[in-house]
Amino acid sequence: MGSRKIFALDTSAFIAGFNPSEIDYDVYSVPNVEKELIKAGLPKVRFQTAVESGKLKIQTPHARYVEAVKESATETGDIFCLSEADILVLALAAQLKDEGNTPIVVTDDYSMQNVASKNNISFTSLATFGIRYRLQWQVYCPACHKKYPSNYKHKDCEICGTKLKRKPKTKNPTNQQT
């Protein structure tokens, strides 16, 4: 009783077409998610519109929650699959939960779901909201910028040995509902 239901959104949720303005519950995200969205794209417009209307609340989680999420993501081996924004969304969800809310992370990302489970954070896929869309990832080396296929099996760059990162690849979802 009295527990507020909150949805916490990652970058993939916005890219896939999630519109916070259409949801009856409070919606939260982190500043880094906005940075990951492509400039002038529809997801960014939806993001900014929802912020302006007060529907979408942007909050940076406390450092101790970020550390806790990083620790468990390291334990599960998901850390190299997660962007800074992903980690902050999970940390924010952990914090909101600690504050007595019921947050649900909306994500189709397996690594995020995995780390959410480990931290006893509820999550749901975008299909829950009628969104069916598979996000394409570009795996790349942040140091020498070599690109790798999304299913690349190694964690480190074959050229320079730097830990690989990834970012959303597809700009325009094909079967997006409006």
Ligand SMILES: [Zn+2]
């Ligand atoms: Zn490299």
